[in-house]
Amino acid sequence: MEKFKQKLLQFMYGRYGNDQLGTALLIAYIVLLVLQIVSGWPLFSVLMTADVIWMFYRCFSRNIAARRRENDAFLRIRKKFLDFFKLLRDRIRDCRTHVYHKCPHCRAVLRLPRRRGEHSVRCPRCSKTFNMCVFFGRK
Numbered sequence: 001m002e003k004f005k006q007k008l009l010q011f012m013y014g015r016y017g018n019d020q021l022g023t024a025l026l027i028a029y030i031v032l033l034v035l036q037i038v039s040g041w042p043l044f045s046v047l048m049t050a051d052v053i054w055m056f057y058r059c060f061s062r063n064i065a066a067r068r069r070e071n072d073a074f075l076r077i078r079k080k081f082l083d084f085f086k087l088l089r090d091r092i093r094d095c096r097t098h099v100y101h102k103c104p105h106c107r108a109v110l111r112l113p114r115r116r117g118e119h120s121v122r123c124p125r126c127s128k129t130f131n132m133c134v135f136f137g138r139k
């Protein structure tokens with residue numbers, strides 16, 4: 001067992017290994033496997049094969065800089081995706097008390113108290129002012 005471990009370490013030396021994208025590919029594989037079992041659709045096995053080839057290619061790759069760039073791109077996309085759902089969750093949670101409005105100058109999303117009428121808002125990020133109108137809510 002110790003000898004096998006030594007051989008594996010020697011084989012993996014200078015190779016990329018696993019990262020967040022590799023884990024996501026593994027999760028995608030499991031999801032595709034479940035879909036394949038449930039539906040029996042042959043397209044899923046093609047996707048599963050491609051997924052496994054990509055996963056092992058990345059894991060055993062010696063081009064570490066390229067694999068890091070791929071992982072960074074994946075993390076950026078994942079962050080945008082998660083931020084979108086976090087904002088959606090907050091909007092639903094606060095819909096009675098607050099409105100969310102995008103600053104027209106810097107695109108920052110502002111959380112403002114829900115008060116009916118027209119308001120002048122000063123963005124805390126870019127310090128510019130803009131007018132907005134809230135149609136529903138307390139006076």
Ligand SMILES: [Zn+2]
Nearest residue numbers: 103106123126
């Ligand atoms: Zn702004």
